[in-house]
Amino acid sequence: MAFVALGGSTAAKKQAPKKAGRVALLLLLPGIAYLGLFFLTPLFSLILTSLKTPSASGDIGRYDYAVEFGNYLFAVEQYMPQILRSFMFALIATVVALAISYPLAYFIAVKARNKPLLKGLLLTLVIAPFFISMLLRTFAWKQIFSNDSWIVNTLKSFGIFGTDSYIIGTDFAVIFGLVYNFIPFMTLPIFSNLDRLDLRLLEASGDLYANPITTFRKITFPLSLPGVISGTLLTFIPISGDYVVASRDFLGGPDTAMIGNVVEANFLRIQDYPTASALSVLLMAAIVILVSAYVRRSGTDDLL
Amino acid sequence: MKFSLGKYLLPTYVFLTFLFLGIPIAYTFVFSFNDSIKSNIIWRGFTFDNWLNVCNQQDVCDAFANSLIIAVSATLIATVLGTMIAIALVRYKFKFRSATNLLLFLPLATPEVVMGAGLAAQFLDFGWPKGMLTVIIAHTMFTLSFVVVTVKARVATLDPALEEAGRDLYANPAQVFMKITFPLLLPGILAAAMLAFALSFDDFIITQFNSGSIDTFPKFVYTAAARGIPPEANVIGSMVFIVAIAIVVTVQVRSSIKQRKLAKK
Amino acid sequence: MSIDFGAGGKDLELVGLRKEFPGFVAVENLDLKVPAGQFFALLGPSGCGKTTTLRMIAGLENPTSGKILIGGKDVIDLKPHERPVNTVFQNYALFPHMSVIENVAFGLRQRKVDDPMVKAQAALDMVELGHMAERRPAQLSGGQQQRVALARALVNRPALLLLDEPLGALDLKLRRQMQIELKYIQMEVGLTFLHVTHDQEEAMDMADIVAVMNKGQIEQMGAPEKLYDRPKTAFVAKFLGQSNIFVGEVSETNSEAVSINFKGNKITAPVARSEKTTGKIAIGVRPEKTQFHATKPEATSTNNVLGPGEITDIRFTGVSNQYLIDIPEIGEIIVFAQNVGKSPVVELGAQVWVSWQVEHSFGLADLPTGKEDA
Ligand SMILES: Nc1ncnc2c1ncn2[C@@H]1O[C@H](COP(=O)(O)OP(=O)(O)OP(=O)(O)O)[C@@H](O)[C@H]1O
Ligand SMILES: [Mg+2]
Numbered sequence: 001m002a003f004v005a006l007g008g009s010t011a012a013k014k015q016a017p018k019k020a021g022r023v024a025l026l027l028l029l030p031g032i033a034y035l036g037l038f039f040l041t042p043l044f045s046l047i048l049t050s051l052k053t054p055s056a057s058g059d060i061g062r063y064d065y066a067v068e069f070g071n072y073l074f075a076v077e078q079y080m081p082q083i084l085r086s087f088m089f090a091l092i093a094t095v096v097a098l099a100i101s102y103p104l105a106y107f108i109a110v111k112a113r114n115k116p117l118l119k120g121l122l123l124t125l126v127i128a129p130f131f132i133s134m135l136l137r138t139f140a141w142k143q144i145f146s147n148d149s150w151i152v153n154t155l156k157s158f159g160i161f162g163t164d165s166y167i168i169g170t171d172f173a174v175i176f177g178l179v180y181n182f183i184p185f186m187t188l189p190i191f192s193n194l195d196r197l198d199l200r201l202l203e204a205s206g207d208l209y210a211n212p213i214t215t216f217r218k219i220t221f222p223l224s225l226p227g228v229i230s231g232t233l234l235t236f237i238p239i240s241g242d243y244v245v246a247s248r249d250f251l252g253g254p255d256t257a258m259i260g261n262v263v264e265a266n267f268l269r270i271q272d273y274p275t276a277s278a279l280s281v282l283l284m285a286a287i288v289i290l291v292s293a294y295v296r297r298s299g300t301d302d303l304l
Numbered sequence: 305m306k307f308s309l310g311k312y313l314l315p316t317y318v319f320l321t322f323l324f325l326g327i328p329i330a331y332t333f334v335f336s337f338n339d340s341i342k343s344n345i346i347w348r349g350f351t352f353d354n355w356l357n358v359c360n361q362q363d364v365c366d367a368f369a370n371s372l373i374i375a376v377s378a379t380l381i382a383t384v385l386g387t388m389i390a391i392a393l394v395r396y397k398f399k400f401r402s403a404t405n406l407l408l409f410l411p412l413a414t415p416e417v418v419m420g421a422g423l424a425a426q427f428l429d430f431g432w433p434k435g436m437l438t439v440i441i442a443h444t445m446f447t448l449s450f451v452v453v454t455v456k457a458r459v460a461t462l463d464p465a466l467e468e469a470g471r472d473l474y475a476n477p478a479q480v481f482m483k484i485t486f487p488l489l490l491p492g493i494l495a496a497a498m499l500a501f502a503l504s505f506d507d508f509i510i511t512q513f514n515s516g517s518i519d520t521f522p523k524f525v526y527t528a529a530a531r532g533i534p535p536e537a538n539v540i541g542s543m544v545f546i547v548a549i550a551i552v553v554t555v556q557v558r559s560s561i562k563q564r565k566l567a568k569k
Numbered sequence: 570m571s572i573d574f575g576a577g578g579k580d581l582e583l584v585g586l587r588k589e590f591p592g593f594v595a596v597e598n599l600d601l602k603v604p605a606g607q608f609f610a611l612l613g614p615s616g617c618g619k620t621t622t623l624r625m626i627a628g629l630e631n632p633t634s635g636k637i638l639i640g641g642k643d644v645i646d647l648k649p650h651e652r653p654v655n656t657v658f659q660n661y662a663l664f665p666h667m668s669v670i671e672n673v674a675f676g677l678r679q680r681k682v683d684d685p686m687v688k689a690q691a692a693l694d695m696v697e698l699g700h701m702a703e704r705r706p707a708q709l710s711g712g713q714q715q716r717v718a719l720a721r722a723l724v725n726r727p728a729l730l731l732l733d734e735p736l737g738a739l740d741l742k743l744r745r746q747m748q749i750e751l752k753y754i755q756m757e758v759g760l761t762f763l764h765v766t767h768d769q770e771e772a773m774d775m776a777d778i779v780a781v782m783n784k785g786q787i788e789q790m791g792a793p794e795k796l797y798d799r800p801k802t803a804f805v806a807k808f809l810g811q812s813n814i815f816v817g818e819v820s821e822t823n824s825e826a827v828s829i830n831f832k833g834n835k836i837t838a839p840v841a842r843s844e845k846t847t848g849k850i851a852i853g854v855r856p857e858k859t860q861f862h863a864t865k866p867e868a869t870s871t872n873n874v875l876g877p878g879e880i881t882d883i884r885f886t887g888v889s890n891q892y893l894i895d896i897p898e899i900g901e902i903i904v905f906a907q908n909v910g911k912s913p914v915v916e917l918g919a920q921v922w923v924s925w926q927v928e929h930s931f932g933l934a935d936l937p938t939g940k941e942d943a
Contacts, residue, residue, distance in 0.1 A: 023477075024396035031385035031448060032404060038445040039411055042422030049425040100321060107318045116563075120556045124549070125322050131548035132329050133506055135525040136541040139533055140328035143335075143345060183325065203629050204662035206649035208676035208721070215650075218675075222666050233413065241415025244508060249529035260417045260509070267421055267513065273428070280421045284414060291413055 043284070050277035061271035068274070075278040079262050083282070086258040089171070090240040093178040094186075094232050100179065101186035101231065106220075108187075109194035126187050138177055138250045142168060145251075169253025177245040182238065186231040193227025194220075229295065237287055259283050329545065336538035344535040354535040361536035367524035368540050374436065374511075374520060375504040378443035383497045385444075386451025387489070393452070394459040411449045419446055420513030427514065434516030442514045443507060447500040454499055458492025502548070578761030579640035579653070579728035580605040581626065586635035588621050588785075595621040597785040599635070603778070606759040608752065610772035613782035614808070619765040620659060622782075623731045626763070627656045639729055650679070655722035659733040661714045663706035669693065669717050670702035676725040692724035693717075695750070711738040716747070723754060730755075732764045736771065748775055769809055773797065781805045797855075801844055803937035806853050813902050814853040814937050822846050826870075827932060832899055836873050836930070843932025851933040857905040858929040861894060861921040873930065875899060876922030880915055894923055 050071055055062035076083070104126070112119040129137060145151060145167040155161035167173050197220065205215040221228075243260030246252035252261070259279055267276035338344050339351035359365040393404070411419065423442050427434060466488070470480040508522035515523060525537055586599040596618040603609040611619050624630040626637055628649035637644050644652050655676065663672050670689050677685035693699045696716035698709075706714055715738050722730055735751075736744045752775050755762050766772050772779050773793040780790035781804070789796060789805045800806035803814060815836050817829035827846045828837040838852045854873075861876075868874045878896030892904045892915075902923050915921060 021396060024392045024398050027388040027392035027396075028398070028404065031389040031452075032407065034385055035407055035411070035445065035448060038423060038426075038441055039414075039419065040407070042419070042426040045426035045429055046418070046422040048429070103314060103317055104321050107314050111314065116560060120560065122318070122322075124552055124556065125325065127552070128545075128549065129325055129329065130502060130506070131552075132332060132545040133522055133525060133541050135508060135522050135529070136332050136533070136538065137328040139525065139529055140331035140335075142529075144327065144331060146345075180325075180328070183321075198662070200658065200660060200662040201664055203627075203649070204656070204658060204664070205675070206629070207627055207654070207656045207658075208725070209650045209679040210675070211648070211650050214679065219664060237413055237415055241417040241509070243417065244526065247526075247529075249526070260415070263417050263421055264512070267424065273425060276421055277425055280418045284418045287413065287415065 046277045046280055046284075049273050050281050052274045061273070063273055071274045071278045072282070075275050075282065078275075079259070079279060082257050082259055082262050083279075085256070086240050086260070086283075087286070089175055089178060089246070089258060090236050093175050093182065093239050094236045096175070096179045097182050097186045097235050098228065098232060101183050102190055102228075104183075105187045105190035105194055105227075109191050110197065110199065113195075113199070123191070126184050126191070129181075129184055134181055135244060135250075138181065138245055141173075141177055141180065142250055145173060168251060169248070169256065171256060173251040173253075174246045174256045174258075177251040178239050178242065181242075181245065182235040185234045185238070189230035189234060190224060190227040193224045193230075197223055233291060233294075237291070240287065241283060332538050333542045333545075336535055336542045338535050338538075340535055344538065345532050354539045358536050358539050361534050363519065364521075364524060364534065364536045364540060367519040367521045370436070370518055371505055371521040374439050374443060375501050377440045378447060378504045379497050379500045381440075381444045382447040382451050382500045383493060386448050386496060386500075387455050387493055389448075390452050390455035390459050391485075391489075393456055394462075395464070408449045408452050411446055412453075416446070416507075416509040417513075420510040423510070424513040434514055435518055438514045438516070439511055439518060439520070442510050443504040446507070446510055447503050450503060451496040451500050454496035455489065455492045458489055458495075462488055498551070505544070577728075577759030578606045578730075581609075581729055581761060581763065582636075582638040582641075583622075583626070584636040584638070586622070586625060586637065587633045588618070588625060588630065589633045595785055596625070596632075599785070599787060601780060601787060601790065603761055603763060605640075605761055607777045608755050608762045608764065608775055610776035610779045611763065611765045611782055612767075612769055612772045612779055612808070615767070617782050618785040619782060620733055623656065623733050623763065623765060626729070627654050627731055628652050653728040654731060655725050655727040655729075656731040657715075657718050657722045657733060657735040659737070661706075661718040663714055663717055663721070665706055668703050668705060669698065669709070672706065672717060673721045673724055675721065680725070688724055689720075692720040695723075695754075696720045696747075712740070712743060715739065719747075719751075726758060726760065729761045729763065732762060734766055735764075737767075744771075751775065773809075779809075781808055783808075799842055799931050800853070801933065802935050803851060803853075803933050806931075806933060807937070811856055811903055812853045813856060813859070814851050814933070816849065816851045816936055818849050819847055826927060834875055834899070835868075836875075837870070837927045838930030838932045839928055842928075842930065844934035845932060849936065851936050852930050853933060854925050854930050856891070856903040857889070857907075859902070859904045859923055859925040860906070861892065861904050861915070861923050863915070863919070863921060865922050866924050871927050872924050873927060874922060874924045875902065877920045878902070878923070880917055880919050880921060883915075883917060894921060896923070 048065065049063070051065075051067050051069065052063035052071075053066040053068045055064050108119055108122045108126070112122060143149065147166050147168065152161065152165075152167060156163060156165070201219055201223070202215055205219045206212070210218060240258075241260050243258060243264050244250055246256045246258045246261055248254070263276045263279050263283075266272040266279070335344055335347075336354055337350050337352070338347055339349040339353070340346070389404075389408070392398075393401075398404075420442070423438075423445070424434070427438055432438060462485070467480050467484055470484045471477075475483060506522060508520075508526060511520050511523055512526070519527075521537075521540065525533055528534065528537065581601075581603040583599050583601040586596060586601075587594070588596040599622060611622065613619055621630060625632045626639075628644070628647060628651075632645070639653065663669075664675070667675070670686065670693060673692050674685040674689035677688055682688065690699060690702060693702055696719055698713060698716055698720070701709065701713065706717065709717065715735060719732075719735055722732075732751075736747050739747060748771060751762070751764075754760070764772070764776065776793060778790060779793045779796050781788045781796070783804050789801050796805065797809055800809060800812070806812040806814060815829070815831045817831040817836070819827060820830040820835065821828040822840070825840060826837050827840050827843050827850075828835050829850060829852055831852075836852050840846060843850070843852075861880075865876065866872070866874055876894075876896055878894045878899070880892055881895045881901070882891075882893035884891040889905045889907050892906065894902045894904060896902065904923060
């Protein structure tokens with residue numbers, strides 16, 4: 001899995017690469033050109049679009065090239081709550097997913113290390129959710145938590161919930177769904193890191209009077225940091241742009257919209273391309289800043 | 305030995321977590337057998353009808369077929385391009401190495417909504433109509449980096465001496481590639497292809513921005529969610545799940561048999 | 570939690586220790602006593618269970634049955650970090666994400682000892698790595714890593730230090746130097762050392778007590794000179810140094826001596842140096858206790874004579890020469906002769922007789938199986 005390889009970092013660097021040649025160029029060019037044309041230039045298109053002004057003709061969905069920075073101001077003013085909520089949700093969901101996934105990854109990588117059958121089974125179970133459409137799973141949660149569902153009714157009958165309480169449409173429901181969807185993305189890189197952890201180091205730590213908690217704090221966790229970083233990035237980034245879970249048709253409600261929902265609505269429904277693009281550029285910029293700061297602080301430069 | 309709670313705490317936790325992970329899967333599966341009319345919300349009784357006549361719900365089947373066509377096409381292109389890049393990255397020294405690495409890393413670090421909107425904005429600028437082709441282009445783009453990462457890990461474990469030995473034995477570069485490099489890389493390439501297929505098949509956000517009126521399976525589910533998803537969608541979801549699990553289990557069993565054979569030698 | 574660190578070392582006692590892995594007994598009924606402050610060497614072939622024994626003492630492996638007493642206290646229920654024991658691991662197990670000095674200070678910090686960095690630096694100086702304190706373990710050579718592992722354990726002054734082939738990766742010169750250093754530290758601080766090694770010379774050199782282990786059991790244990798002088802089993806006789814061993818039925822016994830009939834030759838050993846005096850027994854002698862003669866020496870009650878045979882191989886090893894003498898019907902005998910010009914000058918193919926003093930013979934408790942060298 002790519003996530004696993006991503007968590008694994010630098011295995012590829014060891015071999016001394018051969019000298020440059022036309023072969024290398026021929027191998028690289030098609031793929032790189034493809035990414036240039038369909039990944040990089042779209043980012044420029046996004047910036048250009050974000051600065052456009054409505055067409056003089058007044059047609060809906062038609063815009064002319066311009067340099068209208070006001071679009072950004074408008075986007076920020078209009079959608080500040082959604083912007084903040086996106087990062088808030090992403091942060092909370094990432095932390096919760098980390099807390100849930102780490103013990104899981106630890107168990108599979110360390111406790112099940114010498115039991116290949118169990119390990120294979122558990123790994124299959126971790127990736128199993130990938131094999132069924134993310135939207136179907138999210139919709140299933142919607143049904144499970146819906147207003148007259150067994151769970152909600154039980155909560156009400158025990159008096160934990162008021163009679164007019166609900167789950168779907170709350171911040172809790174959205175964060176819950178996000179956490180659920182991204183547990184495998186968090187677990188796999190941490191697993192692939194812990195899988196290579198030398199257990200004899202933990203023995204040495206115990207031998208040097210560290211209790212299991214100290215051993216975890218000083219040895220296991222610091223050594224697994226590259227995996228944790230990969231996992232948190234692979235979770236935080238997609239969550240911050242997600243709009244399925246927070247959508248009203250899934251686990252969200254009127255007050256749970258995230259940046260993605262706003263971009264979707266502006267781009268695909270009311271065809272306000274400049275505003276949608278401005279929001280996308282802001283999201284991208286924020287991610288780039290956050291990620292580079294985070295990666296630098298954690299000291300893992302080569303994630304690929 | 306003392307009785308220790310810690311011994312049972314972690315396994316219990318792991319068990320509960322897997323239970324939690326499995327709930328929506330089980331739900332989807334169970335409701336694929338629901339004898340419902342259109343909206344599949346309340347349990348109305350057990351039936352095989354949905355499984356036997358999936359394509360009664362014509363839209364679901366069409367969307368599923370589109371998803372397959374798109375995933376196969378994008379996987380083919382991304383796997384070829386990605387494998388080439390991976391070989392170049394590990395085997396050759398060249399000037400813009402770190403720039404290339406950055407370019408490959410960026411799509412992994414970009415939220416889908418940004419890639420989707422950017423590409424859609426560019427297609428608007430170009431005046432390209434959205435459709436099957438634009439979705440395939442988009443999917444190839446975002447799966448490419450995943451392919452590179454996966455194949456690269458495999459290339460890196462390959463001993464260059466093997467290729468040199470091939471050259472030493474009078475094979476020309478093309479023969480060396482076909483007879484030595486490619487077969488050795490094949491497991492990595494297959495893994496990458498499977499990953500690309502899974503990512504493409506399940507993608508929704510990028511697809512929604514670039515598909516126009518074309519429906520894919522996830523897009524169908526998204527649209528249908530407002531009224532309630534028909535049980536036929538659950539059937540297709542469950543079918544895909546079963547096939548995928550079967551493939552994974554087969555691969556695992558085969559590799560564990562191979563390992564056992566190696567261990568015996 | 571407080572761990573009881575004595576000022577010096579403590580004694581260690583293993584009682585009926587046993588370890589089973591699924592389908593395999595790694596350690597069987599091990600009884601062993603290491604007095605406080607002693608340097609104890611555990612010697613044995615690869616796979617005989619040395620590391621497993623150490624791991625049980627350190628608490629890293631649960632014994633199937635048996636007792637482990639440190640300073641008279643049963644430690645079976647103590648976790649590794651609660652035992653006053655440190656290990657120098659066979660594979661070093663240095664923490665890769667910490668500098669060398671952080672590695673060494675780790676145990677001190679856990680025990681909240683004052684001035685951990687100062688003590689760690691002193692320990693590093695002792696193993697001559699003071700100038701590499703800030704490096705990461707990956708930036709050290711194998712031998713340097715080993716010395717860090719040594720410093721990391723020693724700095725804690727544990728009541729019992731377990732060393733699992735700690736000098737294996739060092740070159741000969743450094744190895745000798747570290748041996749002297751280790752021995753010095755051990756005596757200075759009065760720590761109890763349990764030292765596992767393949768190298769019999771190292772064991773004989775450094776240890777107060779040597780135990781020879783084979784297939785999960787202790788074959789023999791005692792002072793090195795004694796073990797060498799009077800091995801009790803064929804395994805020990807062959808594993809510690811070299812031996813000529815002769816097997817035959819007992820032909821004569823009296824209160825002083827026991828003789829066997831070895832293919833028509835009489836070979837005698839003192840009763841006091843024999844484990845068995847009846848039935849089929851094995852009598853051995855060390856090669857350096859034997860001599861050869863160009864003419865047949867007279868057989869008396871105080872010496873054994875075999876021959877004549879032909880010299881089939883001569884090896885010059887410096888201080889002594891090793892001769893291989895092939896006696897028809899009897900087999901090969903090894904003779905070491907000091908290179909001081911006393912013994913007759915002989916050449917390959919020369920005909921000689923071999924003799925040794927009865928008092929140098931030893932009688933074994935078992936018979937050689939022919940697999941001792943494997
Ligand atoms: N975890 C385990 N499971 C099964 N068998 C084991 C395990 N650990 C050790 N053994 C077996 O127990 C025996 C003793 O192993 P041990 O490591 O104690 O040998 P050793 O005397 O230290 O050898 P060496 O000198 O090569 O280090 C070996 O045959 C080994 O294969
Ligand atoms: Mg060992």
